[in-house]
Amino acid sequence: MIRVDGRDNSSSLISVRGLNKTYSRGGEKIQVLQGLNLDVDKGDFVAFMGPSGSGKTTLLNLLGGLDVPSAGSITVDGDEITHMSASKLTHWRARHVGFIFQMYNLIPVLTAFQNVELPLLLTKLSKSERRKHVETALAVVGLADRMHHYPRQLSGGQEQRVTIARAIVSDPTFLLCDEPTGDLDRKSADEVMALIDELVGKYNKTILMVTHDPVVAARAHTTLHLDKGVLVEGKTPRESVLAGGAA
Amino acid sequence: MKYSRLILANLFRKKARLILTVGSFAVALFLFTFLAVVKGAFSRGTELAGADRLVVINRVGLINTMPLAYGDRIRQIKGVKFATHNNWFGGVYQDEKNFFPQFVIDPGNQRQVMTEMHVPDDQWKTFVNDRQGAIAGRNLAKRFGWKVGDRIPLQNALYGPTKTWEFNLDGIYTNDKEGGDESQFWLQWDYFYENVPAQVKGQAGWWVLKLDSPDDAVRVGKAVDDTFANSSYETKTETESAFQAGFAKQLGNIQALITTIGSVVFFTLLLVTGNTMAISIRERTGELAVLKAIGFTDRFVLFFVLSESLVIALIGGLIGLGLAFLAIPVVGAKLNGLLPPLLLSVTALGLGVVLAVLVGAASGLLPGIGAMRLRVVDALRRV
Numbered sequence: 001m002i003r004v005d006g007r008d009n010s011s012s013l014i015s016v017r018g019l020n021k022t023y024s025r026g027g028e029k030i031q032v033l034q035g036l037n038l039d040v041d042k043g044d045f046v047a048f049m050g051p052s053g054s055g056k057t058t059l060l061n062l063l064g065g066l067d068v069p070s071a072g073s074i075t076v077d078g079d080e081i082t083h084m085s086a087s088k089l090t091h092w093r094a095r096h097v098g099f100i101f102q103m104y105n106l107i108p109v110l111t112a113f114q115n116v117e118l119p120l121l122l123t124k125l126s127k128s129e130r131r132k133h134v135e136t137a138l139a140v141v142g143l144a145d146r147m148h149h150y151p152r153q154l155s156g157g158q159e160q161r162v163t164i165a166r167a168i169v170s171d172p173t174f175l176l177c178d179e180p181t182g183d184l185d186r187k188s189a190d191e192v193m194a195l196i197d198e199l200v201g202k203y204n205k206t207i208l209m210v211t212h213d214p215v216v217a218a219r220a221h222t223t224l225h226l227d228k229g230v231l232v233e234g235k236t237p238r239e240s241v242l243a244g245g246a247a
Numbered sequence: 248m249k250y251s252r253l254i255l256a257n258l259f260r261k262k263a264r265l266i267l268t269v270g271s272f273a274v275a276l277f278l279f280t281f282l283a284v285v286k287g288a289f290s291r292g293t294e295l296a297g298a299d300r301l302v303v304i305n306r307v308g309l310i311n312t313m314p315l316a317y318g319d320r321i322r323q324i325k326g327v328k329f330a331t332h333n334n335w336f337g338g339v340y341q342d343e344k345n346f347f348p349q350f351v352i353d354p355g356n357q358r359q360v361m362t363e364m365h366v367p368d369d370q371w372k373t374f375v376n377d378r379q380g381a382i383a384g385r386n387l388a389k390r391f392g393w394k395v396g397d398r399i400p401l402q403n404a405l406y407g408p409t410k411t412w413e414f415n416l417d418g419i420y421t422n423d424k425e426g427g428d429e430s431q432f433w434l435q436w437d438y439f440y441e442n443v444p445a446q447v448k449g450q451a452g453w454w455v456l457k458l459d460s461p462d463d464a465v466r467v468g469k470a471v472d473d474t475f476a477n478s479s480y481e482t483k484t485e486t487e488s489a490f491q492a493g494f495a496k497q498l499g500n501i502q503a504l505i506t507t508i509g510s511v512v513f514f515t516l517l518l519v520t521g522n523t524m525a526i527s528i529r530e531r532t533g534e535l536a537v538l539k540a541i542g543f544t545d546r547f548v549l550f551f552v553l554s555e556s557l558v559i560a561l562i563g564g565l566i567g568l569g570l571a572f573l574a575i576p577v578v579g580a581k582l583n584g585l586l587p588p589l590l591l592s593v594t595a596l597g598l599g600v601v602l603a604v605l606v607g608a609a610s611g612l613l614p615g616i617g618a619m620r621l622r623v624v625d626a627l628r629r630v
Contacts, residue, residue: 066540066623087544094542101627105537109256119541121249166541 002046002222004231006037012075013206014040014063014174019072021058021229032058034229036072040174045200045207047220054226056210057178063208064097064176065089077173094122098167102179104159106151112138112162113147119170137165140203141195157188164195174206175199181216193219254554257531265559268523272563272606273570275516276599279509280571281578283595286505298461300360301468302490303454306481310335312450313480321454324470326463331356332451336434338401338412340391347387349401349432351439351452360457363423370395370418378438381414384429385421390580395419399432406443426590455487513606520610524556528614535618536626545619552615553608560607561600568599 006017016038023030032055040046048056061067063074065081073082081092106115116137120130138144141161151159160180167175180196181189197219199205209220217223225232258265303321305311312334321330336349354375358366366374366382374380383393393399399414414434422429440448458467468484475482485493528535535548572591579589 061624064540066627090539090542090544093540099537099540101537103533105533105627107253107256107534107537109260110253114252114256118253118538121253122542127249 001039001041002044002224002233003039004037004224004233011041012039013042013044013077014038014208015073015075016063017073017075019059019062019074020070021055021062021067022070032229033062033069036229036231038224038231040206040208042206043200043204045196045219045221046209047217047223048208048210048226049212049214049217049223050226055229056226059226060176060178060208060210064099065093094119094170096173098170098172098175100160100163100167100175100177100180102182104151104156104163104183106159106162106166108151111148111150112143112154112165115151115162116147116165116169118166123170133169134165137169138162140168140199141165155188156184157191160184160188160192161195164192164199168199168203168205174208177207177209177211179211180209181211181213189213189216250551250554254551254558257527257551258555258558261527264523264527268520268559269563269566271516271519272560272603273566275512275606276564276567276603277570277574278512278567279602280568280591280595280599281575282505282509282512283598284571284575284589284591286502287592287595288589289501289505298486298488299458299464300487301456301458301464301471301484302487303456303471303482303484304452304490306472306483309453311480312447312452313454313475313482315449315451317451317475317480317482318454320474321456321471324467324474326459326467326470327456328459329356329359329457330454331360332436332454334436334439334450334452335405336401336403336432336439337405338403340399340401345391347390347430347432349434351436352433353436357433360455362457363427364420365423366418366420374417374435377415377417378435378441379413379415380417380435380438382418382420382433383416384431385419386429387432388416388419390430406447412442456484513602517606517610520556520559520606521613524552524611524614525617527555528552528618532621532626535621536623539621539623540627548621549615549619552618553611556611556615557604557607560603560610564600564603564607567603568596571599572596 016036019033019036019038020031021033023032036059048059050056058067062069063076065084069082073080075081076096079092079096081089084092106112107118110118113134116134117130120133123130125133135144135147138147141164143158143161143165146154146158146162151162154162160183164180177196181192184192193216196207196209200207200221207220209216211217222233303313303317305313315332318330318332321327331353333353334351336351338349339345340347358364358371370382374382381399383399388394393416395416395418397416399416400411401414402409402411412434420429420431420433456467456471458464464486468486471484472482538551539545539548575589575591
């Protein structure tokens with residue numbers, strides 16, 4: 001269940017309270033997020049939409065511990081991350097967050113297997129255990145037969161699936177997807193979204209996704225709109241699409 | 248190590264750049280090692296000089312001679328065990344480029360003073376009894392393929408009109424000290440004395456004194472110079488090492504020059520590799536940001552960058568040292584005895600490896616710190 005009213009809910013996996021983010025640019029202060037509240041339960045799939053500069057990616061960066069808020073708090077699975085040191089936050093990310101980027105961001109000199117193995121290098125798993133995990137993750141995304149291919153030998157959709165495998169290989173608490181289909185054609189985008197659907201439906205993963213595409217957003221349980229730094233709950237895009245209107 | 252694959256994969260990302268950077272290190276290390284060896288050759292005379300030996304020269308300069316009669320008075324000074332006199336011969340063997348030092352020696356005292364230079368007794372005996380006899384160092388004989396019994400002609404223009412002096416090679420000397428000089432050519436005093444013009448007769452180029460104890464060096468040196476003070480041929484007496492150092496300085500401050508060149512080479516290498524590493528890291532900003540995003544710490548990122556630059560430095564350094572190891576004997580042979588033997592010591596090799604590591608670490612440090620401080624959010628925005 002996803003809520004933006006800020007009422008106490010101790011069962012939330014992710015709880016955001018009074019989140020503010022202000023940037024300084026040329027002496028001018030720009031408030032990107034203003035007193036934002038959000039509660040996400042385990043297994044939720046939420047899409048964030050909004051115009052460029054509305055703060056979608058900033059929100060995702062804050063939720064993923066890549067950036068620190070100007071005010072407010074973010075609590076994930078009982079850990080308040082807003083006051084963690086940079087080093088602690090890095091360790092926290094390794095354990096709790098899986099990132100899926102628009103541009104895939106795979107290491108071009110490593111094979112699909114080696115790219116997916118990267119997060120596991122930070123764990124104490126043995127080589128054979130790592131291999132087992134990587135093979136499982138690549139099987140989940142349907143690329144078991146491409147594990148020794150380099151990114152340049154894969155299509156865009158396949159690259160994004162490797163990114164998804166890398167994101168899930170360490171079984172993180174939740175996944176953050178920043179425009180996961182933004183660089184893909186419709187067919188590949190559908191395949192990637194089908195995979196993300198599967199992660200939610202079959203593996204009960206919690207996913208927070210930023211997208212511009214209403215068709216992609218329609219796959220989420222809930223779509224939240226960001227406008228001028230404020231979250232607005234609306235009709236689900238699925239409902240909007242079915243109703244023939246915009247979300 | 249589980250990170251080695253990532254480090255190696257990044258290293259081989261741009262093979263041409265890797266080859267060029269490793270090549271820069273190899274050339275720099277080769278140059279460094281070669282210069283260190285040349286520097287060592289210049290200073291070896293000083294290092295190997297006998298602590299209990301003094302050299303007496305004319306105070307005006309080495310090319311000025313002194314009366315041969317000084318010998319008797321020098322030997323009377325307390326603390327002088329033996330004294331032997333030498334002259335510079337300066338002949339040419341076949342061609343001027345075949346330079347080697349030729350000394351007219353005093354057979355009566357040479358072996359007692361220059362104790363580290365060994366001539367087999369039978370060869371020495373032949374030499375002493377042969378007015379045209381000569382002794383060559385082992386390296387010199389090897390250089391020209393001489394063997395005992397050969398006739399060696401040397402052209403000389405220093406003592407009267409140019410003429411060819413003929414010598415019989417009666418013996419080969421060896422030097423007990425590692426890296427010690429084995430490139431000299433000794434000839435008989437009597438034969439020299441008979442054939443030089445009258446004005447040169449009765450003159451010695453310099454004396455080498457063997458002392459009872461190295462502790463006597465200062466006192467004996469002063470006593471020698473005091474003995475001949477206010478004469479037409481005042482002397483300057485110094486320890487053999489000081490004499491060797493002064494001799495090397497006649498060519499200029501070679502050691503300072505070599506040190507300067509070496510420093511410039513390494514500073515340039517530092518700039519080149521530092522710039523290469525900086526470019527390499529800049530190209531990978533997005534990838535480094537992803538590594539940080541998925542949980543690699545800032546220290547890990549610094550470790551990756553430093554590891555890359557250190558691997559480059561070590562590979563290049565070892566290639567350079569290997570080249571030096573192969574090339575120095577060849578270059579040494581080509582120098583035709585202009586310098587003492589070029590010896591590549593373990594110290595020079597070790598110093599080369601240490602310098603390679605230091606330059607590698609220094610060149611990776613700034614880009615590494617930059618990568619460490621990289622903000623993931625900013626870097627991902629740039630991708």
